Amino acid sequence: MNSASAALTLDQVSLGYDQRLVVKDVSMQLQAGEIGCLLGPSGCGKSTLLRAICGFEPLRHGRIRIEGELVSSTDRLVQPEQRPVVMVFQELALFPHMTIADNLAFGLHHWSKAQQQQRIEQLLELIALPGMAQRYPHELSGGQQQRVAVARAIAPRPKLLLLDEPFSSLDAELREDLAEQIRDILIAEGISALMVTHDQLEAFAMADRVAVMHAGELQQFDSAFNLYHQPATRFVAGFIGQSTLLPATVRDERHIDCSLGSLVSDQILPFAPQQAVELMLRPDDVLHDDESLQRATIVRKRFRGSHFLYTVQLADGQQVYCHASSHHNHQIGETIGIEPHIDHLVLFER
Numbered sequence: 602m603n604s605a606s607a608a609l610t611l612d613q614v615s616l617g618y619d620q621r622l623v624v625k626d627v628s629m630q631l632q633a634g635e636i637g638c639l640l641g642p643s644g645c646g647k648s649t650l651l652r653a654i655c656g657f658e659p660l661r662h663g664r665i666r667i668e669g670e671l672v673s674s675t676d677r678l679v680q681p682e683q684r685p686v687v688m689v690f691q692e693l694a695l696f697p698h699m700t701i702a703d704n705l706a707f708g709l710h711h712w713s714k715a716q717q718q719q720r721i722e723q724l725l726e727l728i729a730l731p732g733m734a735q736r737y738p739h740e741l742s743g744g745q746q747q748r749v750a751v752a753r754a755i756a757p758r759p760k761l762l763l764l765d766e767p768f769s770s771l772d773a774e775l776r777e778d779l780a781e782q783i784r785d786i787l788i789a790e791g792i793s794a795l796m797v798t799h800d801q802l803e804a805f806a807m808a809d810r811v812a813v814m815h816a817g818e819l820q821q822f823d824s825a826f827n828l829y830h831q832p833a834t835r836f837v838a839g840f841i842g843q844s845t846l847l848p849a850t851v852r853d854e855r856h857i858d859c860s861l862g863s864l865v866s867d868q869i870l871p872f873a874p875q876q877a878v879e880l881m882l883r884p885d886d887v888l889h890d891d892e893s894l895q896r897a898t899i900v901r902k903r904f905r906g907s908h909f910l911y912t913v914q915l916a917d918g919q920q921v922y923c924h925a926s927s928h929h930n931h932q933i934g935e936t937i938g939i940e941p942h943i944d945h946l947v948l949f950e951r
């Protein structure tokens with residue numbers, strides 16, 4: 602895709618503080634209308650990168666383009682207010698002494714009164730708070746206030762919305778719901794967005810694609826499904842969901858041998874025969890099946906409501922996760938039947 606039709610293009614972006622680089626050689630592109638998330642552990646550089654896109658941090662290397670226009674490079678820094686972006690911060694940004702309508706109208710001062718009125722009504726409808734125009738922020742719940750904050754940010758129809766942990770003050774249950782609601786609002790308005798979060802479920806609920814960062818580097822920018830089932834690096838495999846790594850040996854271009862037996866790949870393997878590798882297994886790659894002849898012993902169990910997450914020991918002592926329906930309540934030490942169900946082999950060099 603060329604950068605003229607992309608909402609945001611990061612091209613080998615590096616930046617940092619003093620002598621230290623905290624964002625290293627990041628390249629990615631957000632398509633028009635796309636919603637992306639920057640996800641990673643604390644201190645990995647997510648907020649720094651978002652601040653650079655907004656225009657608050659100069660670059661040490663690389664280029665940032667918004668809708669094709671060069672806004673940051675080593676010798677160019679378009680000021681934040683001159684960029685077609687709006688940022689929503691962690692802490693609530695509503696003006697407490699102003700009504701919801703006045704909050705929403707804040708960025709619309711150059712619009713006519715009639716246009717403002719129409720846009721406010723449209724936004725209140727969109728965030729499912731019709732009739733709330735004359736209320737004050739403290740008369741709304743935390744989730745409602747955050748919806749108003751997002752509506753205020755998108756009121757002037759920016760090209761790109763940047764959100765820095767906008768739901769972190771809300772409880773986990775509400776965060777996922779709100780992420781879905783905000784996603785619907787952005788899609789309805791056709792606004793591209795990039796959100797920083799360290800909460801996977803929030804990222805999955807909100808984004809078309811999630812950029813996983815680690816120590817300043819972009820590890821993978823992909824759909825949640827692909828991050829889970831086809832992680833590009835060991836870090837992504839460990840950070841997204843749960844996984845175990847099982848030693849394995851490549852037999853030929855389609856087969857590997859490991860403690861679960863001989864497994865077939867759906868693709869030609871990029872390894873030579875006899876190469877020592879590690880097979881990544883998700884809990885749902887190994888299912889509990891009473892009928893299976895393959896047996897393993899439960900060494901740990903976690904009840905997850907809808908299912909059990911067992912850790913089972915295979916005949917040769919290797920341990921893997923095993924997913925079982927919550928109706929199958931077995932005890933630690935019990936030997937159960939297991940069945941590998943692996944659509945796609947994820948292998949890392951050992």
Ligand SMILES: Nc1ncnc2c1ncn2[C@@H]1O[C@H](COP(=O)(O)OP(=O)(O)OP(=O)(O)O)[C@@H](O)[C@H]1O
Pocket residue numbers: 618623641642643644645646647648649650799
């Ligand atoms: N103004 C600053 N001056 C110096 N160092 C900074 C500054 N802001 C951030 N850092 C450092 O840069 C690194 C990246 O910080 P950043 O806030 O971008 O990470 P993050 O991934 O957003 O983390 P979190 O999820 O905790 O907010 C950290 O080591 C942090 O201590």
